[in-house]
Amino acid sequence: MLDRLRDPFGFGRPGFERHAKDFGELAGLTGQRVLITGASGGLGKAARAACDALGAWTFDASRRSGWDLTDPVRVRALAQELGEVDVLVHNAGVLPTALQRSPEGLELALALNLVATHRLTRWLPAKKVIWVSSGGGLTQSLDVADTFAPPEPYDGVVQYARTKRAEIVLAKLWAKERPECCFSVMHPGWADTPGVSSSLPTFHKLTQGVLRTPEQGADTVVWLCGADVPSGRFWFDRREADPLPVPGVRSEAAEEAALWGRLEALL
Ligand SMILES: NC(=O)c1ccc[n+]([C@@H]2O[C@H](COP(=O)([O-])OP(=O)(O)OC[C@H]3O[C@@H](n4cnc5c(N)ncnc54)[C@H](OP(=O)(O)O)[C@@H]3O)[C@@H](O)[C@H]2O)c1
Structure with missing residues (x-):
């Protein structure tokens, strides 16, 4: 009862512990080539360690390893360096605390969370993506105009959530584009990572003791790497989740088509 009060959505550690009671064994990943963006810290690092332990060959693409994915030249170079992979995990993400722009002038969350993931998906063949x-994405309707030109005054939390809504849509759109591959999107709940403590210090302080470990946050990513699931779906704690659980929040077909058009135009 106390856990439900401290963690009403099940996004925290009590929720994970409750959901994990139903989890089975993770599939082995021997022979799988897995690229995880942003695996130098936080959830990506935890996901990489778990994939390594399951026998995968893994690769980190983060600024620490020389890959700034907000730079399209580096994204293209990364695709060329790897040639193809079995699994591509778009984990690198940012919640800016103030308006920042990428080298090509895009707002930073848009550039990293959305544009870079579309480019890498297009340029690097992968069987699974x-x-x-983020659960934050569930609070926002898909709004392409605002995502590409955030209104003033800039609100990093809202802009981050817009890009995270768009990621949920993007996985569905890619599933239609390439039916021979498997595209999934998940949210990790709330995990204690460097990103959360630096971008959301008050939230981080208030949720001490409730946050998941990075390993718990990364669990569904690792599960999806080895699971045989239908394409284009949204997942949380190894279960399919409703992408539109908040009343009034919408993702309309015309906006989805507009998102695809804007991202394709940036290739
Ligand atoms: N933690 C949570 O509770 C939570 C909740 C919902 C969603 N998420 C999502 O989970 C993902 C991981 O979050 P996290 O909390 O682990 O974040 P984090 O601690 O900030 O780690 C982010 C990772 O992304 C890399 N990165 C940042 N900018 C980059 C760039 N321009 N190019 C390439 N890599 C870059 C960072 O490495 P470098 O600094 O070396 O580049 C780091 O490895 C994000 O997409 C986030 O939105 C997290």
């Missing part, structure tokens, strides 16, 4: 979205 997994986006790490």
